[in-house]
Amino acid sequence: MSEYNDMGFKVKDCTLITRMAGVKEAMNLRELEERLRVCPDECLFHHFCETVIRPTFDYPDYTNDFALWAGSQLRDKILAERLSVLNPYKCKSVDELRQQILDIFEERLSETDHILWAPKNRAFQFLQAVTVVFETDIRLNRPYDFYEQLPNMSHGSIYYHFIEARRRTKWMVDDFTAWLSEFEIEVKPLIKTLSEIDFYFLTLAELKNTLVTVTTEFFKEAKHEKNIN
Amino acid sequence: MKKTLTDYEKIIGPVAISKLRQVARDLKGASVVHVNSTREGGGVAEILFWMIPLMRELGLDALWEVIEGNAEYFNTTKTFHNGLQGNDVILTDRMIRAYEDTVAGNADRLRPVLQDADFVVIHDPQPAFLHELCPDKSGRWIWRCHIDASHPNRAVWNYLRSKVNNFDASIFSMPDFAHKLDHPQFIIAPSIDPLSDKNIELSDKEIKDTLQNFNIDPNRPILCQISRFDRFKDPIGVIKAFNLLNGSFNAQLVLAGGGATDDPEGAAVLEEVHRAANGNKNIHILMLPPDAHRIINALQRASTIVIQKSLQEGFGLTVTEAMWKCKPVIGGNTGGIRLQVHNHHTGFLVDTPEGAALRIRKLLYQPDVISKIGQTAKEFVKENYLCNRHLREYLTLMLGLRKGLANHLIAG
Structure with a gap:
């Protein structure tokens, strides 16, 4: 999909349209880990890389949706910080990113003696998006x-x-x-x-x-x- | 009055219109039939009222069809509605028969147009059975669920699921409202129409006259919640928050809503609200008719701060309306209010009457913050919750269904 040719570089604009990723919601870290193993690549990309294009005002405390949810709903700052420092663009593939996240989840699960739950109606919903180019x-x-x-x-x-x-x-x-x-x-x-x-x-x-x-x-x-x- | 893209362009700008035209380019000539259950009243009719003409102006052959039914049918679909919202309802075989017979009767009339359409958009459960009754359909069928179906009554959901599962796609307003179905489920937030009676600019005179009609003093701060008299909207909590101001700032509270007269629970809540107000002359409790759009518009525009202290909320379009009118919103920390109200930017999220009182005091003490937050709120709505974004996402979804749902979709 080349953006330039003899006519010069044509600048595009884009928006997202989101859809459910077909993965059941997660209410705690154990469920998040299970779902993350099977969620589509596009879903992982959405929650790690497209967070930035969603409308927000605040400088978000954390850089991706998993970290944001861990921090705000599970109230697990340690997990949120570990997830947040992951840079998906340093990974060679989505599989590598997925494995790094799973490692963090497993490490955290092994450290805690009880599973933290999100409050009612604050489950993690797995989404993916289509990029619409204009x-x-x-x-x-x-x-x-x-x-x-x-x-x-x-x-x-x-x-x-x-x-x-x-x-x-x-x-x-x-x-x-x-x-x-x-x-x-x-x-x-x-x-x-x-x-x-x-x-x-x-x-x-x-x-x-x-x-x-x-x-x-x-x-x-x-x-x-x-x-x- | 028919509104055109040129009318909207004055508000949303040429870039937003260009995006609409680009997405619509590949859909030119496509026939789209929207089906719902009423042509007047209710949020769906309000949406279709602006969406159909704009789709036509963009080159689509858009039609709006309405299901006709008797009282038994509408009682059943009301049961569906309440059941989807999680109320404890009883769905009988007789009700299902009444529903299916009515839709079948309508199918005889609508079948030719539905089977030929490129896209059929079925709004809410009322017309959903049509899908099964049009076996020779050629286009894509989309189920648009406008209801918060996050915790549905199982019997109602199991029945409706069997009716909508074979559609090509469905649309929910928020991820939390969606349910697993065997087709792609899109998330499209609702929107407001800036040119509707509820949101259009009003003259100072009209606003002033409205206040005068209700004996509201235009020279004192006005706090306002526009909502049905419903416990989930927590009007009593709003009065409690107002009372916590202890008369400071000489403020007035307006609680305006409608629809309670034929609803036993609504009447009971209204009674509770009157009791809680305890004859306080600074609390105005207004029962408005369903078509009081310009009155609501005027009350929102006259307000210093708008409150929507819901304990449970779907999307909360009254929040969007207030923000569009440059008002900071103090909103309950629930549902779609959380998507719209961002602390210190567009208003404040609160969990208690005390929290609401605190934020009201803070804002009334800092009028410059009120205007700054109000401006940001309006910009936020302009970018995210106006009807052009809503329409663009509908068109994108149709284009995606036609071209295939890849990671990228090139418009135009």
């Missing part, structure tokens, strides 16, 4: 357009091109990097800076600000030195 009016033809248009991109666009792309593309890189790599050597420092952004622990608003900041800095310097556009 066209936007934004086109990028040269690297400088990236700098100019970033502030105009929606959070959906940032999510789709910078985060979700890693699931979609063969080399697991973001769309901006893949596109910038087609240009001359001078944008390599920007590509390197983009690759160093620890995006998993940022909200989409923070991520967008970070992208705007690093891109602005790069083009300011580059313009000063070599007049890149």
